[in-house]
Amino acid sequence: MQVTLVQEASTLDPAENRDRLAELTPEGSDLVVFPEAYARDFGEPGSDLSDAAEELDGPFATEVARVAAARGTTILAGMFERSADPARPVNTLVMRGAAQADYRKIHLYDSFGYQESDRVTAGPLSPVTVELGGLTLGLMTCYDLRFPELARALVAEGADVLVVPAAWVAGPRKVDHWRTLARARAIENTAYVVAVGQPGPRYCGHSIAVDPLGEVLAEAGEKPESLTVTLERDVVDQARRTNPSLANRRL
Template sequence: MEPREQLDVALVQVAADLDPTVNRERLADLVPSGHDLVVLPEAFARDFGDPGSDVSVYAEPIPGPFAAEVARVAQQRGTTVVAGMFETAVDTARPFNTLVARGAVDRDYRKIHLYDSFGYRESDRLSAGPVEHCLAGLGGFTLGLMTCYDLRFPELARALVAEGADVLVVPSAWVAGPRKVDHWVTLARARAIENTAYVVACGQPGPRYTGHSLVVDPLGDVLVEGGDGEETLTATLERRVLDEARRTNPSLLNRRL
């Protein structure tokens, strides 16, 4: 089968409930049909709750109820779904912050960089994932998975692209505050520009989080950007745009370090 020339994506910018059953039961209504890739936010299976609160009681194994429902809905809709959850770890008091991707791909990514910044200490309650790069092929494109705070680490994005990623998928729960929307948008555009890659970044909405889910093309143009409320955004990623960007700005080929 020849690689497809485009990938249709949907970003579901929705707030996670504190009840995992509610979130699991909402999946079927939230995931739209007619898209190759549907991205939900970080921690969608259950929100973080109050800062510093214990989330270990909401951790699930993989396979488990949430991952199974993501797979079921993805199959029902004929799509690939990426969504965040807390996954049981060896240290049962500190689970992983994990993305599950189900549908045409079957991958799990455990967040490498924990959010010990801006007065928060995610590492007090969660375990960092191993330093492993999570990539998956989808419709002739290669996805590289990252989570929220990972966006502030250009070396991870570059490593994913060096291994073949041309779409960086970034589910998030980007905490609101001064300059935070500007950081979110600026960093998403920077990761796209410096790697001549698409960035598909889906966050939870306000008031706690910033919202502003967005898709950025490989030359840094914002194809779609949400506001701070709940909404579903759509965009089309085009192979010709990716190829032309890498011809126009061959920075990946010009690297010397």
């Protein structure tokens, strides 16, 4: 399966972000992954996000589906979805194309001086997996990467690939945490990790793809960039024979 990681910044203008989907989505990839909040950036810390919220059949998800069909691919991208609390939308990933899924962010970024839960409603505590190209994808969003129990729950549901759109805020140690956590989630679960962030300077960039034994297949820098990697079923199977840690679990 060929996967393209699109490390591009979103703006505060949803129409502009929608318009760029077609420009940034290549032909020939099985999966194209955009960052968290690609439909509309978070804005300044603590900003009201209610005006950015849409339904899952609204303009953004509809355009994701249209571009995916036009390119013959599947697209995963982040948006804000209307919730039962009009003031606090859900931070949602929408996947449209050859596969379809929606994942609502479980772990909200109440850390490093931020309080995402003031402006966002957390999603249900249910791991979301989806089949595509002979592999099972497990969906996570940004801060979720810091929680190994979610990654393990996704793998217990059959995930071979952990896909992590993010807007990983820049700061001291943050790139090191991002890279280390991506590799750790890959190694401990003998799964691919495809983690796609928004670029600097506000965010860290460094979108990364890691194989099931922890080797970095590709990594971006801080600036906008797209990377393409190939994920193979046989690589997952071989890694799990070499390091059968999932089979050896006792807890």
